[in-house]
Amino acid sequence: xxxxxxxxxxxxxxxxxxxxxxxxxxxxxxxxxxxxxxxxxxxxxxxxxxxxxxxxxxxxxxxxxxxxxxxxxxxxxxxxxxxxxxxxxxxxxxxxxxxxxxxxxxxxxxxxxxxxxxxxxxxxxxxxxxxxxxxx
Numbered sequence: 001x002x003x004x005x006x007x008x009x010x011x012x013x014x015x016x017x018x019x020x021x022x023x024x025x026x027x028x029x030x031x032x033x034x035x036x037x038x039x040x041x042x043x044x045x046x047x048x049x050x051x052x053x054x055x056x057x058x059x060x061x062x063x064x065x066x067x068x069x070x071x072x073x074x075x076x077x078x079x080x081x082x083x084x085x086x087x088x089x090x091x092x093x094x095x096x097x098x099x100x101x102x103x104x105x106x107x108x109x110x111x112x113x114x115x116x117x118x119x120x121x122x123x124x125x126x127x128x129x130x131x132x133x134x135x136x
Contacts, residue, residue: 027114034118035092038085045082083128088121 023029048070055066069075095113098104104113 027111031092031114031117035089038089038092041081041085042089045078045085048078048082080125080129084121084125087124087128088117091117091121091124 052066052070055062070079095104095117099110104110
């Protein structure tokens, strides 16, 4: 037997998987990452919604405590963030639903949607809060 190198490259070190710092951020990549982050944030926000509903069912004292928290500055900021995360994730889900039909898969179109996405989610959040304060 000879010590000739393998022609299959089995002895070569495997390349490391590239990290996010290697890639140039593009709008579709950023929106994909934000979609995952907002999905995770919605889990935690839903716990707060459940707390509010449980407090409402538990009696006036528990409900007053929950209302006090959500009425505070910190509570309102959390609710504002929850509303934005919900709208952002909803729009991303609708985009995926449409793309599952095979429509809207062109590179230029997906980039345009990705650039429009944050503005639409912020606008919807503001609209919801304006309606909420108007009705209140």
